[in-house]
Amino acid sequence: xxxxxxxxxxxxxxxxxxxxxxxxxxxxxxxxxxxxxxxxxxxxxxxxxxxxxxxxxxxxxxxxxxxxxxxxxxxxxxxxxxxxxxxxxxxxxxxxxxxxxxxxxxxxxxxxxxxxxxxxxxxxxxxxxxxxxxxxxxxxxxxxxxxxxxxxxxxxxxxxxxxxxxxxxxxxxxxxxxxxxxxxxxxxxxxxxxxxxxxxxxxxxxxxxxxxxxxxxxxxxxxxxxxxxxxxxxxxxxxxxxxxxxxxxxxxxxxxxxxxxxxxxxxxxxxxxxxxxxxxxxxxxxxxxxxxxxxxxxxxxxxxxxxxxxxxxxxxxxxxxxxxxxxxxxxxxxxxxxxxxxxxxxxxxxxxxxxxxxxxxxxxxxxxxxxxxxxxxxxxxxxxxxxxxxxxxxxxxxxxxxxxxxxxxxxxxxxxxxxxxxxxxxxxxxxxxxxxxxxxxxxxxxxxxxxxxxxxxxxxx
Ligand code: PLP
Numbered sequence: 001x002x003x004x005x006x007x008x009x010x011x012x013x014x015x016x017x018x019x020x021x022x023x024x025x026x027x028x029x030x031x032x033x034x035x036x037x038x039x040x041x042x043x044x045x046x047x048x049x050x051x052x053x054x055x056x057x058x059x060x061x062x063x064x065x066x067x068x069x070x071x072x073x074x075x076x077x078x079x080x081x082x083x084x085x086x087x088x089x090x091x092x093x094x095x096x097x098x099x100x101x102x103x104x105x106x107x108x109x110x111x112x113x114x115x116x117x118x119x120x121x122x123x124x125x126x127x128x129x130x131x132x133x134x135x136x137x138x139x140x141x142x143x144x145x146x147x148x149x150x151x152x153x154x155x156x157x158x159x160x161x162x163x164x165x166x167x168x169x170x171x172x173x174x175x176x177x178x179x180x181x182x183x184x185x186x187x188x189x190x191x192x193x194x195x196x197x198x199x200x201x202x203x204x205x206x207x208x209x210x211x212x213x214x215x216x217x218x219x220x221x222x223x224x225x226x227x228x229x230x231x232x233x234x235x236x237x238x239x240x241x242x243x244x245x246x247x248x249x250x251x252x253x254x255x256x257x258x259x260x261x262x263x264x265x266x267x268x269x270x271x272x273x274x275x276x277x278x279x280x281x282x283x284x285x286x287x288x289x290x291x292x293x294x295x296x297x298x299x300x301x302x303x304x305x306x307x308x309x310x311x312x313x314x315x316x317x318x319x320x321x322x323x324x325x326x327x328x329x330x331x332x333x334x335x336x337x338x339x340x341x342x343x344x345x346x347x348x349x350x351x352x353x354x355x356x357x358x359x360x361x362x363x364x365x366x367x368x369x370x371x372x373x374x375x376x377x378x379x380x381x382x383x384x385x386x387x388x389x390x391x392x393x394x395x396x397x398x399x400x401x402x403x404x405x406x407x408x409x410x411x412x413x414x415x416x417x418x419x420x421x422x423x424x425x426x427x428x429x430x431x432x433x434x435x436x437x438x439x440x441x442x443x444x445x446x447x448x449x450x451x452x453x454x455x456x457x458x459x460x461x
Contacts, residue, residue, distance in 0.1 A: 005048050009033045019157075040067025043434050043441055045419075054433075056413075056420045056445050061232065061264045061384070061432035062290035065344045072296045075340035079333045088117070088330035096335035103342060104303060109260075109276040110283050113309040116302045117330040121263035121289035122156025124300035125226065128259045128285050129160045129180075130324055132223040135257070135308050138315035144223045145180055148213065148256075152186040152234030152425055153227060155261055155287075164226055167234065167425060182217065184210050186231065189240045190377045190388070191396075199240035207246035211253070219254040224285075226259040229275025235423050236386035236430045238379060244279045257284040257308065263300070264384070267291035267345050268435050271355030271382035278381070284308055291435075294341045299334035350435040358382035360439050361431075364446045374405070374457050383435055387453070389427040399427050405456065412452035420449055429453070 012034045018026060025031045036048035043066055044052050058064060065072065079096060086092060101115045116131075118124045129147055136144040147164065149155060155164035162170055163177030166186070171177055185206050186192060193202040214222050225247070231237040251258050260283035265275030268291065272278035276286070284307055289300035304312075312322065328334075344350070362380050369387050370378045376390035389406065391399040399405045406427035413420045413429070421430045433445060 062295035079336035125161035154233035268351035
């Protein structure tokens with residue numbers, strides 16, 4: 001298809017309200033033209049000018065099977081021809097939906113029972129909150145409703161999920177967070193630990209702080225704790241040693257449900273199928289999206305554990321039907337896409353690839369960047385990693401935000417053909433390439449990133 005690039009840019013600028021974009025700078029042209037993405041193959045995308053870019057972030061950590069997988073396109077097409085839509089209200093289903101749900105319940109960690117479907121990670125977390133509230137109402141605990149999440153956690157942008165998100169710039173000017181949502185400290189040793197505090201000591205302190213917070217709020221008022229197994233958008237930060245063990249002990253003590261937000265970590269990114277398996281987490285509820293369909297179709301799921309589901313079923317005679325659902329819950333095309341994607345994840349052992357290529361990737365990142373004078377920390381797990389830049393390594397001080405170091409490095413990488421994301425909390429360059437990435441492709445990614453980092457470093461020192 002030939003497109004008129006100028007015309008597309010003009011239509012876009014005039015009519016699209018872009019997420020996470022400085023509206024005035026975009027409208028005035030100061031940000032330049034939008035990037036028109038036309039095609040994708042493997043780990044690369046191509047823009048309307050024919051420029052190829054390595055997508056070191058798999059879109060938004062979601063195109064795990066890589067671009068251009070015809071098996072998935074064909075599964076979507078087959079389903080669209082056969083039956084493009086039917087709803088899942090009042091016990092209607094499709095074969096693809098039933099097959100997918102059976103698969104998810106069997107493959108998910110912990111004792112899972114049922115799957116509720118949405119279209120995004122945000123709405124799936126919104127559902128989780130309602131499930132927690134519904135569960136505690138049915139148990140006769142009407143005050144046990146507060147949900148604790150973590151500073152720097154990211155759980156979405158809708159009203160409840162946006163409140164769970166623990167970064168103030170997602171709340172400012174949007175009247176969030178809601179009063180039901182409370183935040184506790186981030187599990188990031190590099191910035192959070194006291195002098196000489198080991199990872200284990202720091203993790204134990206974070207767990208003690210959570211314990212104290214629940215005591216202060218009153219255990220009868222706290223329904224759930226939501227967290228990503230690995231802090232994602234808050235800086236790609238694996239948990240400190242002993243963190244999950246200590247946190248889960250506190251939650252058990254106070255009868256507080258654990259929601260594992262596996263929107264990024266689900267389906268292989270850490271090198272295990274789920275982040276929960278990687279870190280010994282036994283969640284009561286699990287949120288998945290992104291990797292579920294590798295973003296070939298918008299689909300998310302709130303996977304409900306036996307403990308919660310049993311209460312819902314027992315209460316049904318008293319309260320009637322489960323009154324929650326969307327027109328598109330369990331969309332058959334989404335289910336067909338997810339089944340085709342999970343076939344690839346399993347057949348090509350993408351968690352195994354993330355483990356092996358991920359170990360190589362982490363080693364390369366450490367070798368090439370950890371000793372640079374502007375680098376404070378290199379961290380990651382599997383095929384997700386980050387480099388954090390600081391103005392003063394010894395004194396652990398950030399760069400002046402006005403220098404926009406993270407954004408400049410991300411732009412320098414982009415100019416060299418690599419998408420690596422400037423993360424929002426500090427000067428952080430984040431990577432989360434597709435799970436099909438090879439070691440040779442890791443070499444390409446790291447070489448471009450190295451050139452980009454050194455070019456900006458030369459401007460700074
Ligand atoms: N949860 C996590 C851990 C995420 O990373 C994201 C998105 O990045 C979400 C939830 C929200 O998902 P969505 O953007 O599909 O609403």
